[in-house]
Amino acid sequence: MDKESTTTYQQAKAFKSKNPFIIAFMQPSYVSAPFNLSIASKFARKYFLENDGNLVLRVPGSGSWSVKCTIGTANAKVGSGWKAFVFENKLKVGDVCVFEVLKGQLFVDVIIFRAAGNTLVHDIDIVDVGNH
Template identity: 35%
Template sequence: MGSHDKPQFVKVLLPEFLEKLPIPDAIAQLLMHQHNGTATLFSPLGKFWHIALEKDADDNTHFSNGWREFSRAHDFTAGDFLLFRYEGNMVFKVKVFDVTGCRKQYDRAISEKRSFGAKDEILEDVCDGMCNSDDWQNLSTGRRKRGKPTAPKEQLQTPPGFLATDKSATKNNRAKTVPHFEKIIRPYNFSCGHMSVPRKFCASNGLTRKEEMVLEDPKRRSWHVKLWHGVSDSRLLSGWKEFSAVNKLEEGDKCTFQLVSDGILRVLIQKRRA
C-alpha cells in the first residue's frame, strides 16, 4: 500500500486537546479491530511513543494516557494542526504544522530536555526518514533494532569575510558578553520566508514588544526586518528573504545572531562544506 493509500486524518489543536485528543470514528474503528488498547506514534523528534486509547461516556475514542507528555515534549500550542497517517499495526506517523501553515522544525538536542518524565513512553530512537518495513516489524514484535554506526558529521569551513564560530573558547567567551542564539538553515527558512527567534531570547532581552529589527551581516550591511511575535515563538519576516539571498545562505549553514545593541542583530555566518 502506497503512502497516498494509507488512512490519514488532521486535527487542529484546541486548548482542551493538549490533555487528550479525540480520534475520528472511522479511524477509531480501524484501531478497535486490532484489539489493542495502545497506539504508537512516530513523532517528528524521531521517537516512538506509546499512547493509551480511551473511550468516554459518549463512546468517543481519544488518545489519553501519554498524550499530555507527547504534547509537552513537542511544544504543542492551541492553533497548531497535526497530520496523522496510519501505518498499520496501531502505528501512526505524525507531522506538526504551526498556525502559519508551515511545518514545525525540531532540534533533537532540545527534544531530550522537553521529554520531561515521559522516557517510559518512548520505545526507541530512529532515523529522520520514514521507517522501513523491518522497523515496523521490530516495533510490533517488541524487538529493538540495533542502530547503525553514525557517520562523522561534516566539518564546517569559514570563507573570507565570515567569522568562524567552531572554536569552543571563542564561543564561550562570546556567550558571556553578547546575548545570542544559533540557528542551522533549514529548507523551510526559504520556502516559508522566515527565521524563528527563541521565545526565551526575546523575553530575556526585552524584545517582546519590538516589531522591527536590523540584521547586520559580516560585511556590516544592514537590513530592516519585521519581528512577529506568536504564541510559541517569534519570527523574522519581511526582509529575511533579501538578507538570505544576498548572503547566499544555503541549507546547513550555521547563523549566530548576536544582539549587539537595542534592535540590532549581528549575524555571523558559518558555511557548510559542499
C-alpha cells in the first residue's frame, strides 16, 4: 500500500454511522477480471442473507445497481452486477468503498473514497435512518 492509498483508507476508516457497514480497499480482482468483491462471510451472513443475497448498491447522486452476494465458508463474493457497478463508478485499485447497510432494506449505500486526490465522489448527507 502506498502513502496515498493509506491516506484514503484512513479517511474511510473515519466514517461513522449508526448502521452496520464494512470497508473494502479495492484490489485488482475487484476492479478487473474476475470482478468479484470479496467480503467477510460473517458480515454477509448477518446482513445480506435476506432476499437470497440480492442487494441494491446505491451511490447517492449517481444511481443504483442490483448485485448478487453469494456466501461461501471462508468469504462472500459480490459478483453478478458488480462489474457494471465498477465500470459506471470508475473504481480503480486503491479506491476505498464503505458499504453501509440500511436496516430493513435491500439497499446498501456506498461511499467511495478515491485514491487519486483523496476526494469523495459525493458529499455525505446526514440522513435520519427512519426516512429510508
